[in-house]
Amino acid sequence: MAADDGDPTKFAAISSSSSPLLSKPSTSALDSPRRSSDPESDPTQFLQISYNFGPRPFKDVAFLLLFDLFVFSTFGFGVFSVFHRNTDYGDSSSFSYDLASTSCLKVSTFTRFSNSYWSDPVFEKDLIWTLVVTLILSAPFCFLVLLLLKHYTKQIVYACLPLFVLFPIFFNVYWFVACTLSSSCSDALPLAYRVLLLVFVFLIVGVIVWIIVANWHRIELTIQIIGVASDALSKNLKLFVVLPLLILGLVVYYAPIVVFLVFARFNGEFVPREVDGDEYVCEWKEDSWVPAYYALAIITMIWSLAVMVxxxxxVISGAIAQWYFSKEDSMPKKCIRSSLRNAFGQSFGTICLSGILVGVVRVVRAIVDNAREENPQGIVNFALRCCANALLGAFDYLNKFTINFAAITGESYCTSAKMTYELLRRNLLSAVFVETVSTRILTGIVFVLSAAYAVATWAVLRGVSSLGVDSYLVAILAWLLLTVVLAFFVHVLDNVIDTIYVCYAIDRDKGDVCKQEVHEVYVHLPISRSTRSALIPNALNA
Structure with a gap:
C-alpha cells in the first residue's frame, strides 16, 4: 500500500477523476496532474472563479443593438401610425360606391349608437374592496411567510404536508354536495358528470400522495435548503421592492405599444368590393405595412417580457452572490444597486441574448404542444416532436444556470454557459437538478395558505355582505390574486436556491468555504456521476 500511495501515476489518475475538495490543497501537486491529463480542455475552466466586484466590460453588444433596433422601430412606426391614421375607420355607413370614379366616397351621414350596460353595484363594490385589501395584505403576508420559513421551516413544512391532501379532498367533497343540493347546479351538471369530476379530482389527490411518499426521504434535505435560501433572501429584502418595480416598468413600457397597436388598425382606407354582379360595397382595407408592424410589435413585446424575467x-443572482462571497461579519453596501447597474449596463446584451433564446424556446414548445393536440397521429409528426423536445431539453440543460453565472462573473452568455457546464462537471454536480422537491413543497405551501385565505374571505363576505352565491366568485378571485403574489415569492426563492448552488460549486472548485452553513446543507445534494463518487473518499484518504 505504501508503494501504491507513492506512485505518482496512480495519484495523478485519482486526482484527475475526482472533484475539487472543500478544503484547499496545501500543495500544487493536485492541480498539475489534473491539467496535464486533459490537454484539450479549455484553460478558462481552471480559472479562479469568484464574484467580479470590479469594472466589467460590455458583453454581447450585437444583441443589445438588435434589441434596441426592435424597440426603436416599434415605437417609431407606432408614432407614425398615430399621425397617419384614418379618422373614418369604423364608419363604413358614411361611404358609398361611386360608379363614375369607381371608388368609395364619403357621404354625409349621422349615426347614433346607444348601449346599455347592466351592472351590479353591490357585487362590484365588494369585489373591488376584497381585491384591494388582498393586494395590500399580500406584501406583509409574503414577509410573514419568509420569516416563518427562515426560523420555523421544519414546522411549516410538516404542518402543511397533510393539508396538501386534506384541502383538495375537502373542496372536492364540498362542491359535490353543494352542487347536488342545488337544483340549478344539478340541472346544469348531471349526476354522471359530477361523479366523473369527483373521481378525477380524487385521482389527482392520489398522485399528490404518491409524490409525497416517493420523496419522503428528501423532505429533511428540502427543509434545510429552503431554510438556507430564506435566510439569504432575508438579507436582501430590498429585492421585494426592486423586482415589482421592474414588473411595473414593463407595464408602463407596454402601454404605448398597446396604444400603437390600436392606432395601427386605423391606417387604411375604404375600397369597393364586388358582391353580386354589378353590386359593390365599401369595406375597410388596412395598409400593407400594418400586418408587418403587428408582427414587429408582438415580437418586441415577447422579447421584452423575456428580457424582464x-x-x-x-439582479437576484448578483445580490445573493455578493452576500455569499462577503465576510460573515460584513454585508456589501448597495449590492442590489450594483447588480441593477450591471444588468442595465455591461450585461444588458447578455440578458437580451438570453431573453430571445428563452422566448424562442417557449414559442417553439407551445407550437409543438399545439401540434400534438391537433394532429397526434403519424410517425413523422412523432419523430419531429421527439427531435424538438430533445433540442428544447438540451437548451434547458445548458441554460439552467447561465444567467446566474453571468451575474456573478460578468462573462458573455456563451462563455457563461460553457464555464457553468464545466464548473458543475468538474465538481460532479448536476446541471439540471438542484432540489426539485423544494419547488413542489413551496408550491404546496402557497396553495394551502391562499386556500385558507380564500375560505376566510368567503366567511367574512357571508357575514358582512349580501352577495349570496356571488361570494364564492369573489373568494375565488381573491384566492387567484394571492396565489399570483405568492407564486412570485416562490419564483424569487427558487432563483435564490439556484444562485446559492452555483456559488457552492464555485467554492468547491476553489477548495474554499465562504458560507459554512450552506456547505453543510448542499453537500448532501446528489452528484451527477454516482459511479465516480467512490473516488472522492479514496482521494481524501490519499
Whole structure:
C-alpha cells in the first residue's frame, strides 16, 4: 500500500477523476496532474472563479443593438401610425360606391349608437374592496411567510404536508354536495358528470400522495435548503421592492405599444368590393405595412417580457452572490444597486441574448404542444416532436444556470454557459437538478395558505355582505390574486436556491468555504456521476 500511495501515476489518475475538495490543497501537486491529463480542455475552466466586484466590460453588444433596433422601430412606426391614421375607420355607413370614379366616397351621414350596460353595484363594490385589501395584505403576508420559513421551516413544512391532501379532498367533497343540493347546479351538471369530476379530482389527490411518499426521504434535505435560501433572501429584502418595480416598468413600457397597436388598425382606407354582379360595397382595407408592424410589435413585446424575467434572475443572482462571497461579519453596501447597474449596463446584451433564446424556446414548445393536440397521429409528426423536445431539453440543460453565472462573473452568455457546464462537471454536480422537491413543497405551501385565505374571505363576505352565491366568485378571485403574489415569492426563492448552488460549486472548485452553513446543507445534494463518487473518499484518504 505504501508503494501504491507513492506512485505518482496512480495519484495523478485519482486526482484527475475526482472533484475539487472543500478544503484547499496545501500543495500544487493536485492541480498539475489534473491539467496535464486533459490537454484539450479549455484553460478558462481552471480559472479562479469568484464574484467580479470590479469594472466589467460590455458583453454581447450585437444583441443589445438588435434589441434596441426592435424597440426603436416599434415605437417609431407606432408614432407614425398615430399621425397617419384614418379618422373614418369604423364608419363604413358614411361611404358609398361611386360608379363614375369607381371608388368609395364619403357621404354625409349621422349615426347614433346607444348601449346599455347592466351592472351590479353591490357585487362590484365588494369585489373591488376584497381585491384591494388582498393586494395590500399580500406584501406583509409574503414577509410573514419568509420569516416563518427562515426560523420555523421544519414546522411549516410538516404542518402543511397533510393539508396538501386534506384541502383538495375537502373542496372536492364540498362542491359535490353543494352542487347536488342545488337544483340549478344539478340541472346544469348531471349526476354522471359530477361523479366523473369527483373521481378525477380524487385521482389527482392520489398522485399528490404518491409524490409525497416517493420523496419522503428528501423532505429533511428540502427543509434545510429552503431554510438556507430564506435566510439569504432575508438579507436582501430590498429585492421585494426592486423586482415589482421592474414588473411595473414593463407595464408602463407596454402601454404605448398597446396604444400603437390600436392606432395601427386605423391606417387604411375604404375600397369597393364586388358582391353580386354589378353590386359593390365599401369595406375597410388596412395598409400593407400594418400586418408587418403587428408582427414587429408582438415580437418586441415577447422579447421584452423575456428580457424582464431574465433581468430579475440576474439582479437576484448578483445580490445573493455578493452576500455569499462577503465576510460573515460584513454585508456589501448597495449590492442590489450594483447588480441593477450591471444588468442595465455591461450585461444588458447578455440578458437580451438570453431573453430571445428563452422566448424562442417557449414559442417553439407551445407550437409543438399545439401540434400534438391537433394532429397526434403519424410517425413523422412523432419523430419531429421527439427531435424538438430533445433540442428544447438540451437548451434547458445548458441554460439552467447561465444567467446566474453571468451575474456573478460578468462573462458573455456563451462563455457563461460553457464555464457553468464545466464548473458543475468538474465538481460532479448536476446541471439540471438542484432540489426539485423544494419547488413542489413551496408550491404546496402557497396553495394551502391562499386556500385558507380564500375560505376566510368567503366567511367574512357571508357575514358582512349580501352577495349570496356571488361570494364564492369573489373568494375565488381573491384566492387567484394571492396565489399570483405568492407564486412570485416562490419564483424569487427558487432563483435564490439556484444562485446559492452555483456559488457552492464555485467554492468547491476553489477548495474554499465562504458560507459554512450552506456547505453543510448542499453537500448532501446528489452528484451527477454516482459511479465516480467512490473516488472522492479514496482521494481524501490519499
Amino acid at each position: 431574465e433581468m430579475q434572475v440576474y
